[in-house]
Amino acid sequence: MDANRPARVWLGPLLMCVASLFFSVLDTGTKYLTAGYPVTQIVWVRYMAQALAVFLIFQPRMGRGLFRTRRYDIQLFRGLCLCCGSVMVINGLARLPLAETTAIVFMAPVLITLLSGLVLKEKARRLDWIAVACGFAGVLIIARPGGGLLTWAILFPMGSAVCNACYQLVTRSSRSSEHPATSNLYTGLIGALVLAPWGAMAWMPMAWADLLLVVALGTVAALGHLIMTHALLHAPAAMLGPYGYTQIFWATLLGWLAFSSAPDATTWVGMLIIAAGGLLLSSGPLLRRWAQGWLDRPGAQ
Numbered sequence: 336m337d338a339n340r341p342a343r344v345w346l347g348p349l350l351m352c353v354a355s356l357f358f359s360v361l362d363t364g365t366k367y368l369t370a371g372y373p374v375t376q377i378v379w380v381r382y383m384a385q386a387l388a389v390f391l392i393f394q395p396r397m398g399r400g401l402f403r404t405r406r407y408d409i410q411l412f413r414g415l416c417l418c419c420g421s422v423m424v425i426n427g428l429a430r431l432p433l434a435e436t437t438a439i440v441f442m443a444p445v446l447i448t449l450l451s452g453l454v455l456k457e458k459a460r461r462l463d464w465i466a467v468a469c470g471f472a473g474v475l476i477i478a479r480p481g482g483g484l485l486t487w488a489i490l491f492p493m494g495s496a497v498c499n500a501c502y503q504l505v506t507r508s509s510r511s512s513e514h515p516a517t518s519n520l521y522t523g524l525i526g527a528l529v530l531a532p533w534g535a536m537a538w539m540p541m542a543w544a545d546l547l548l549v550v551a552l553g554t555v556a557a558l559g560h561l562i563m564t565h566a567l568l569h570a571p572a573a574m575l576g577p578y579g580y581t582q583i584f585w586a587t588l589l590g591w592l593a594f595s596s597a598p599d600a601t602t603w604v605g606m607l608i609i610a611a612g613g614l615l616l617s618s619g620p621l622l623r624r625w626a627q628g629w630l631d632r633p634g635a636q
Contacts, residue, residue, distance in 0.1 A: 340476035350566035351578040357559030359585035360426055362437065363593050364552045367427035372539055377549060378421050379534025380528060386523025390486075393516040404517055413502055414525025418533020420498030421526065427491030433590035434598050435477055438583050438606040439492035445612055446500035448532030469612030476605030519557055554571065580610045 368377050394401050404410050427436045445467050474493070541549070584604055590596045598606065 336458075341575070347569035348578045349562045350562050350569065352581050354559045354563035354566060355579055355582035356585050357555050357562065359437070359582050359589050361380060361552050361555050361559065362424070362433060362586060364548055365425050366428040366433055367593065368549065369425060372541065373537035374422065374425050374429060375530055375533040375537050376539060376541075378418075378425055379530040380546070380549040381420070381553040381556065382421075382523050382526030382530065384523075385557045386520055386527055388552075388554040388557040389516055389520045389523060393520075397514070397516065399438060400514075401517055401520060404513055404521065406513070409505060410513070410518065410521040411525060412505055414522050415450040415529065416498045416502035416505070417522050418526040418529050420495040420502070422530075423491045423498065424495035427488060427495065430488035431492065432596045432598070433594065434583065434587040434596070434606065435480060435602060436492045437526040437586035438477060438609050439474055439489065440496050440499065440581065441583065441609055442470050442474060442493065442496040443499040443503065444610075446496055447503055450500055450504050469608050473605040473607075473609030473612065477602050507572040515561060519560050522560070523553070523557070528611075580614065587590075 365377060365381070390401070424436065424440055428440075449467060495571075587598060
């Protein structure tokens, strides 16, 4: 067992980096499709593809257990939060550069700190408030007056960050023990059902290549969530938090390759400040544990 420990230590971070790459591929493909099709149509087909992919992969093994859940209300709320978040971030991707949109969406950990005190009555530490200040400062730098991003469109990624924060907050407060495949399936089903009326009304005929791309993106979304869930099985969330921020790097790289869009120096500063705030939130428990171990060492005063 000890011989396998190094593999387990690196498996969680590795899986989180892979999941971040999958999510960046998802956003890149979605941004490409928004140039020719309505947003609701893209999200609707993507969610249907996500639910279908999960069903085909897990139903033969789990049977009816794939649909069994203890908290249908929690599954509904999660699905609605992710659905709204997806619609908002895709609207943002249609109007804003990929890297900047991704960085603003990563305000979610900062918002969780604010909402935890209001909703869960959790007391935030000084380090947490410093991280909150970093997050908001980073957004202000990215959306600086005269920089071209301070428009109403910036409300879309900010709204997506709020939805993601609510999703994570209700997950933390419920502490449910749902199977990852079940939660992923309900996420796809709820998103597909909610968006069906708007997706049908806004429907435009799609080229076969674009339709296959949407289906592939739905599969990528399902795999990304499953990979992230398995990463959490091999390492605690506090340890994996910093690795999730590799999505900003992937988004910058893919945005440059696909759209020849690269952030300027000032935007890089804002992105790094947002990432620094998230790293403080993720690394805070580890830093406190390290400091306590240093104080408890033999010979410490």
